[in-house]
Amino acid sequence: MRAVRWRKVFRDLVGHRFRTVLVVLSIATGIFAVGVVMGGRAILTREFDAEFATSQPKNAAYFTMPFDDQIVRRAAEYPGISAAQGRHSAGYRYTWSGSDAPRSLSVVAYKDYANITVERIVPEEVLSWPPHRGEIVLERAALQTGDYKIGDVLAVETRSGKTENLTVTGFAHDINAFPAQFVGGETGYVSFDTLPDIGAQESFNELLVSMKGANLTLREASLLAASLQRDVLEDSGVAVLGVNVPKPGSHFLGDIFKAVSLLLLALGLLSMLLSGFLVVNTVSALISQQIKQIGIMKAIGGRASQVTWMYLGMVAVYGVLAVILGVPAAQFAGKLFIEYAAGILNFRISSYAVPGWVTALEVVVGLIVPLLAAVVPIRLGTRTSVVRALTNTGVNSAKFGHGLVDRALGLLRGLPRPVALSLRNTFLRKGRLLMTLATLSLASGVVMSVFCVQASIEQSVDDLDAWWRYDAQIRYEQPVDRIGAERVAAGTSGVSAVESWIGAAAVLDRPDGTKNETLNILGMPYDTTFVGPKLLAGRWLEAGDKDAIVVNTDARKAEPSLDVGQRVSLEIGGETSTWHVVGVVTGQLSGPVIYADREVLGSFIGDQSVTQTLLKTETSDPLMQRAALDRAEARLDEGGYRVVGARTQAELRDSIANELGILVWFLWVMAVLLASVGIIGLTGTMSINVIESTREIGVMRAIGAQHISIYQIFITEGLTVGFMSWAIGAAIAYPMSTGLTSLLSGAIGIPLSYRFSWSGVVTWLGVIAVISFAASLAPAFRASQVSVRDAISYE
Amino acid sequence: MSETATPDSVDSTLLRLRGVVKTYDSGDVPFTALKGIDLDVHTGEFVGIIGKSGSGKTTLINMITGIDHPTAGEIVIDGTPVHRLGENDLARWRGRTIGVVFQFFQLLPTLTVLENILLPMDFCHMWLPRERVERAMHLLEQVELADQAYKLPAALSGGQQQRAAIARALANDPPILAADEPTGNLDSKTADAVFGLFERLVEQHKTIIMVTHDNDMAKRVRRALHVTDGEITEERVYRPRHGA
């Protein structure tokens, strides 16, 4: 550093350590937020896509009566099919030392684990792979619901009513399995020869196929799936119970993932904006603080360009320091964030390598943005004429007394002197106040919006309760006689009412000749008291309906032909019949459903047997409901009614809330990051104000101001900014959160109800009071340390 | 308005002001602080500007140093039409032509005394970098501050700071030194020392223009201009102390 002017830059950086730290922190926060968010988003997307693609996702799944290798081979050779995989899959209930209540287990068996061609499974931590007879390897999402250990024994209830013990011998990862925490049941892999032990046949009952073609459309996939079903399965006499044709290339969590990724993008852009604000703020303050020195330098021969470069150099040093600090910090936190997110979404991260463009973006945010943000204030400062610079008093006191705000403040006569003084200070530095307010208001708006989105999600889940007027549901392995089963269930202690429904898979014959993936059709008494339908259009089922169906919004969204007044063709149990859509009700967060009268549906199928029984209980306590359900299940078992699924609505509600909770979790990450940027901004502004008011403070000390008055001044100022940003934030939270809610509901494909969170607004008021108090404490302390001597010698 | 005709030939005129008017617009009503100043200063002159507070002394010296622009009129210094220069050219020109000394010293607080003196050389690219320190030390010896070279300004007394500021004003060896109340903040003994320094500089053929309140000081300058309400109302020429 030979040139003296650069020595001055260096001394200023070192001499004003507090300021340097503050500015570097502000910039580093921006880098951090952008790095974590954009990097996290890029890595999550990259790894998710990579893992999903290597898993060889299915294009269609058929749920069928038993079939053998012959069929799989024929399917694999079918034109347009790239791979076919047969497997056995069935639902069981099991008990385990880690859980009091029995849990659900989805058992999947492959004949040859070494050659899985569709939906590949990756063993992660296993004693033996593939599993031996009597062993089970759990899908690792199980670890999110319970503390499973290798060597644990799962007591599985077999079809014949016996209990078979399976030993956990490891954990595998299947990106295509529904994560345990969302479905309330674990998935486990067993060998084929274990199947007879648990009362199942050694045969396939699921056929998964993947299709050729990189840009397959859903329509193409549906058409191919339909012809394969006809030519291979049905041709060989294999009855198909259900078909699932997902949108090609999309994962079942894809929508949630898309929503998360969208949120992250929004957050990244916001944090970039906010950190830009912070930089403009601090640099303008820096310049206004140095304006006299700039005047002196120009008076002794410094050209504006030379002085400009000095300050740009200074900002560049801040930027470099921030990059050195922010980039590794972002990488570290980003890794934690990704690990956690990947855990929730159940996929593996094989590389944490940060993409080059993210690092480049971080450097841009750390170096280029501050330099660009600094150019204007620096140019303004260095262009100030020498007289103006030399006579500058720090604040433009001449203008005070003219503005509207100032006049309003003049009305606040009754305030204690230091409070009035600090309010005057707050408004004196209007530019800085505006920047700080903007930053903190945006952060407040986001935080309160997150509260509102959370409230909306809760509202949507609450709406489920309004729909479900029953407490528990029992599903049978085979359709059962309604009267008998209901008599057994109704006799259970704690159960107050029962009703049974017919559930079936329905395939919609689309007008264009394609078939859709399976919809569920439920037959219930038209005058049921077990659900409380919320009608959006048309009417509910009525007595005397012959071919009436009501669809939910999810069904209408999936199949636009399902709308009020439409006549549609449904294939149920192999028979095609025509139905008339009479109403649309709100969805229940669990996919497309069609409702029909039980008797009507029964006579269409030609069988009045029911597939599920619903219970109302005498209690509202979820645990007591669970107990009543367990008793009912035991009685049904005894009576020979084989139960495959039993769950309380409270449990279902929790698992849905869990799934939506992921979104809320990401939203909170977003809110906390933004709030931190806001807090650093406020602290920075307050500190700059202290530095700038050093002389003023010294003078006040000289005329006898106590510590307490000085604290009062700065804390009042901080609180004022805090409260103002709270008020502005609350005002923007409404449009922001309605937008966010509809964005989310669009992304996850589930209509969410909206609820404004007043409690969130009140909570944030408390939090922001504490935050602004804390943010002004350190600056206020520094102010109280100013001595009269410092103030007078201060330049 | 007073004409200040000088007996000397036009050629030796270093500094010439013609009809300089300065009107401030920043107040509620425009205020004319200089009402048409005409002034010629010759090389080697020691000029004192005296007048009551608010009479326009600072305004006048700011016109000469180019720190502020005149509303009307011409200022030609050493052949350069100062009133036509832009901020940038002005800064460069000023750095080499006029050393400015302020009432409140105005040393940069984070640079040592020596570095403060090196700064103008750095800005104006004067001398080779290795010659600079030597020259700065020489200047500090002249103002008797060589032993304070590595201290920060805050550690110096007021008189020492002002002498350091004078050394800085001389850094680029400008022909003219302009000082606005350089002794205004000093006790009479220290002020006397600073004044002595100026007198020695005049002997070295520097031209000095100094604003002062102090009537005693005013009597020691060779030429004293009285400013009243923005006009030069009186001019006194004293016999040089050391003879012609």
Ligand SMILES: Nc1ncnc2c1ncn2[C@@H]1O[C@H](COP(=O)(O)OP(=O)(O)OP(=O)(O)O)[C@@H](O)[C@H]1O
């Ligand atoms: N920026 C300004 N805006 C408006 N009026 C100004 C400004 N600067 C100076 N003045 C006015 O111009 C007049 C001359 O001011 P100047 O500073 O030149 O006086 P001065 O003779 O140097 O006084 P002092 O001896 O007190 O330093 C004063 O009446 C002052 O009020």
Ligand SMILES: [Mg+2]
């Ligand atoms: Mg003055």
